[in-house]
Each structure stands twice: as C-alpha cells, then as structure tokens.
Amino acid sequence: MSAQLDSYLDTLNPVQRAAVTNTKGPVLVVAGPGSGKTRVLTFRIAYLIEQGAAPWEILALTFTNKSAREMKERIGKVVGERAGGVWAGTFHSIFARILRVEARHIGYPSDFTIYDTDDAKSLIGSIIKEMNLDKDIYSANAILQRISSAKSNLITPARYAQNAELMQQDKAARMPLVYKIYETYTARCKKAGAMDFDDLLYRLFELLQNQSEVLDKYRAKFRYLMVDEFQDTNYLQYAILRKLCHYDGSERNICVVGDDAQSIYAFRGATIQNILDFESDFKNFGIQVFKLEQNYRSTSHIVQAANEVITYNRRQIQKRIWSDKGEGQRIRLLKTMTDNEEGNRVADTIVEQKNRDHLRNSDIAILYRTNAQSRVFEEYLRRYNIAYKVFGGMSFYQRKEVKDLIAYLRLVVNPNDEEAMRRVINYPRRGIGDGALDKLAGLANQTGKSIWEIIPEAPVPARTRNSLDEFATIIREAQSRQQQANAYEIADFMARRSGLLQLINADTSIEGMGRQENFNALLDAIKSFVEEDSVMDAGSVPDKSLASYLQNIALLTDFDESEDETKDRVSLMSVHSAKGLEFKSIFLVGLEEKLFPSFMSMDSPDGLDEERRLFYVAITRAEQLLTLSYANARYRFGKMTYNPPSRFLEEIPAHLIDSPVGARSTGMTRPVDTGAAAPRPVSESGSRVSGAFPTRRAAAPAFQMDPKDFKPSPSDQIAAGQRVLHLKFGEGKVTSIDGGADNRVATIVFKLSDPPEKKIMLKFAKLQILE
C-alpha cells in the first residue's frame, strides 16, 4: 500500500476506516450530517485501487454532477491518474453512457437525444391536443408525474392499463386516458430518437432485463458498486443496482452510503424503503452496517437540536449524532412582525455577525422553504450593501435563448427530434404557422414518420413549401459540415444561418441585452468545450463533435460556479439546494406553519415527516451559528397571511435556544411574548384578534431612518456615556454597561421610544456611535 494512502487512512476515525477497508460483500454506511461521508466514499475507492482492483471495475454513482466531479477530483488526489478510469458519475450520465454503447439492442440511435422536463411536458401537451382532451383536466405536469412515477416503479404502459389502482386513481382525477397518453408518449419518444430522464434509467433496466449477454457483460465488468445518497434513490434505481450485483455467484461488492434522516426527495419518487430493503435483501450475504455518528461540522448545541427534532419522526434508523466541537453558541430566534421586518432583522444580524464573529459573506447562508421568499432578503442585503448570490431559479440551460440555439443544434444531430423541431421550425418566424405545423404533425402520425421525414413530401401551399424547403436547407447545410467542423464551428454557423443571432441582437431592451449575454455565453461555452481537453473518462479520445457536445450538456443543469467561488457573497437558497453544503452561519427563515412545514405537505404524516427531515437538513448545515426566524404576518399570494410559528420550533429543546430578543425592534411597549412554542390566535381575515397582533400601525417603530445611512459600530467599542444611534429606536444615551465578555448589556435612554429606557444585549447590538 502506498504511504500516501496509509497516511490518509490515519486521518479516519475507527468506524470510517472500517467502512473504507471492508471492501468485500455488501456494506451499508449510515452517514449522519457532517460525518465525513464523502471522505469515506473516496478513500474506499482509492483503497480498492490500491488493493489491486482495476479502476474500470469500479462503478460509483451519485445524484448530482457536482458531487460526481468532487468525488473524481478527490479520488485523483489519492491515486492520481488512475482515478480517470473509475466509472464515477451521476446515475443518469453513467447510464446514458452505457445506453449509447448498447443503443442498437433497444432500437435507438447511439446519439439519441435526451429530453429535458420541458421537452417532455411539451410532448405530452401535443399528445393531449391531438387526442382532443381537455387540457384543464389533463394537465401536462400531472401526467408527466404519473408517467415518471410509473417508470420509476417499473410499470410499462401495458401494465399501467391493467393496474386497477392506477386506473382508479386516474378515473377519480377525471383523467381515465392517462394510460393511453403514456403509451403514445413512449412511442413518440422512440420515434423521435429521444429519451427523457426517467428513460435513461428505465431503458437501461429493460436492456439488462431482456439482453442477457449485455447483463453478463456489465455484471462481469463492474465488480465494485458504490452509491452515494442512497436515501434518494427510487425503486427503479435500486432495481438496476440489484440486477448488477445481486445474483447467484456474485461477490455482491456493493457499498451504499446514505442517511435516512436526510431523505428529502420522496416527492419525486425517492424512498427510504430502499435503505430498509437493502438490509434485508443482503442479510444472508454478510451485510455489514457502519454508522458514522460523529459530526465534524457543527457545535454540539446544533447537533443536539437536530437529534431532538428528528425523534419526532415515526420511523428512522436509530443513531445518535454527536460532536466534540464544544457547545458553541445557542440557537438564536428572531421573532418579527412582518416578512419585511424579517428581512431587515436578518440583514442586520448579518452585519452584526460579520463584525462580532469576523465572518465573511461567504460564511453565511440564508435558507428558506420556497424560492419566492428570497425577494425581501435581497432587498435588505442590497440596502445594507452586502454582496449576495441567489441560487436556484432558472438555470442557464433553461433560458429560452439558450434552448433555441440548442434546439437547432439538436436537429442537426438528430432531425427526428420532435421537440426541437416544434420549437424552432418557425422561430425565427418564417411563415410556418400553427396550421402548417398541425398538418405536418398529423401526416407524421398517420405515416409513422417524423416531422422531418414528412417535410419533403407534405402537400402544402406554395408559400409554406418555400419556407419548409428553406428551413430544411438550413439544417442540411449544418449537417453536411458535421464531418469536418467541430461543435463551435457548427454552432457559430447555425446562430447566424438560423437568424437567431440577428433576432437577438435586434432587441435592445434591458432584458434583450441579458438574452444577448446568455446567447454569447452559450457560444463561449461551446468554444471552451472545443478548446479544452479535460476528458476524464478513461480511454475516450477527445471528441469535439457537435454530437459529443450535446451529449455532454444534456445532463447538465448549470454552469460551473467557479466564477462565483472567488467572490465573497452571502448565499441565498432553498433548503433543498443547501443539502450537502455547510456554512459557518445559517439563517433559517420563514418558520411558520403552512410555510415550513409547507401547506402542501402538512396534511399527511408522510409529508410532515419529510418536512421535518428538511428542517433537519437545514439546521445541520450550520457549523457555528444558527439563527431561526419567523414573522407573524407575511404577504403571500398577494395578500397578508397570518400563521403561527412553525411546530418545528417547539421541537427544539428550550435550553438550546437563546432567550428571545422578541419585540426588540418593533418599538412595541408590550413585548410579544407568547414564546416560540405557544401557537397564537390566528386571524385569517386580517382583522385583529384581541391582543394577539398589534395592527401594522401600532407596530410601526417610533423612529425611522434609512438603513443605508446607518453604519453600526463594532459592539466592543460601545461604552457608557456615549451618544448612540439605533436603527429603530433612534438617538439615545448609554447610561451603563453590565455583564461581561460575551454578554454585555447596555442600558440606553432613547429620546423617542416609550419607555425611553431599554436594555440591549451588545452582542446583538446595532448601534452607531455618534461621537
């Protein structure tokens, strides 16, 4: 064994090391948050290679490109170039890679197109229209979900139609023909030479099921399987894994790593059942279970809170996460009157933490349940001049201008791609209207041909004929260049020849400029794909063709964040997006009933458990500081709503939470002191329930100033006798300072507040020294 790996192994704790070095037979690693899961996974792969396994015998599956990339990099650091040979990637990308090799077995071209969710929905929309169904009842979204879930449970269209329960559900939803749409959808994808995301899994399963030589080939090839985030796998994914390693004569070298408490994707088919099944499926084959319970991320107050909260869930794998990082600060709770004030208080507290704890912006994240909540925080961070970045929202590859050009490129590689065809056949406008398109589509369906194949022979008016021929010429011109031209050359040609570039450059509005930027960024990205030679997969010759580019990006959702990593910004993101990340300081906001837990999930016990796991994920992102907040009132869907504090707040033991600093900034004479736990009277109408809510007027602070003009001084400089300015209370005089070190309390007499004398914890202080 290399000295290097030896020294790496020395950095592991005994359980981690056992999980790394027990390489034979089935292994389940239950990995709590911050328990060094990724290290275990990567060292395990490195260890296997050191022990003589060939890199290409190792299959390591993840969910996101990011974690796949990270894993490859880290393996590379231990075993060097050999890391390139490991089959490490996302489920979808690895399976797509196999499917391209084996495509002929299932009647697909090897450069099949991958439909993203938009393509899939749009195809379903077309089918609904063709079948003359009411699209208000048959929603493309709902149907895609039905189809997706059917595939994830290995239900073919034929079996769907025979499944009484599914048919009954469809009937109840007044959509009895979903099975028919599913059938048509499948046929149309195949005709278009396209697979949706689920197909990448489903078709691989089919392939392994039906072609025993292919199955044998991959069974022999992948002697070692490794799966990250196993709690997020669905039935289909586990079925494929079992096919690959669970059979007579198999060594069953499979290692899955996951945390049932962090399963937050049940809504899209993930099932904890897989973890539970894994144990029983491999019970008789020497399964070993390792629990990584030491948390290296967070201080123990945070870990204790997480442990306690999760006990409220009904089922879970028993474990006790612990930390030796010391107790740390207690969890802070911000109670505010409105969502607006919440934004203000959070921004304010960020300033405080930056001063007091010497945090950088990039040490801090604001997490929320729904993306719509980001707005108010953006507003206040801007006011306070704090750099931030909002994650989530529309990704680069979902932008219209980007998808338009890519659609042209997709047609060059696969002109049967129906969704790409529909997208751009008349964009930019070239006189092929809905009527003409319907006719083409109708003919295509009758003859079993694709729209592309029907174009030359369709009987259409002369003007339309001209337009169609012109369009087909554009595609063919690009196709004829494919042999000698690389991806960038074709894209550049197509951008002009299609008229997209001219169209986009003609738009000089603000949004138009943004679109130009995106369009150019896409061209730049294609250029760098052509220029850089960073192909990590073993044995593959750098392939700069357009087909290769499209395969590369089909499974990408965004650009690398490398540009932003260098910038020092506060991160704003949904709790879901925060999974796997960590920050010194976390602000978890909007902790109100119906928001977190979401009203969509809170009615079912399963839904509620998932919300609680989400809460668990959120609080375990914090290394040192955790601040929770809620607002009594917030604008939602255009009107003011009033909800009691989240039940999850009650589930955190009180001694872990800092005594509330409640109405500090509301300017109220009577503090709102219902405590985090006590639900308060709710008034849905917005009229006052006696004493429960001050009206907006009453809540208005006695003093107001523009936060932009407010520059808080470091709290350790505050001393008795000073004149100070407070953002809400205005000008005041410090009469005395009590308490020591971390807990200094200033008594200040404010000119404008009632009562004038207030005691303010300096560690929370937002005071500007005036002299």
Place this chain on the structure above:
DNA sequence: AGGGCGCGATTTTTT
C-alpha cells in the same frame, strides 16, 4: 400571425 389582456394557479428539484 401577432399582440394584448384577463384569468388562474401558486413547494421543494436533479437528471
């Protein structure tokens, strides 16, 4: 064919 207006819905997200 294209623009504009009105209505309705509205978590979370990777691939």
Place this chain on the structure above:
DNA sequence: ATCGCGCCCT
C-alpha cells in the same frame, strides 16, 4: 404579486 397560458381581437 407574479407569471404563464390561452383566447380573442386586430
């Protein structure tokens, strides 16, 4: 509030 979609009018 906001966004997307669909329908209707020009």
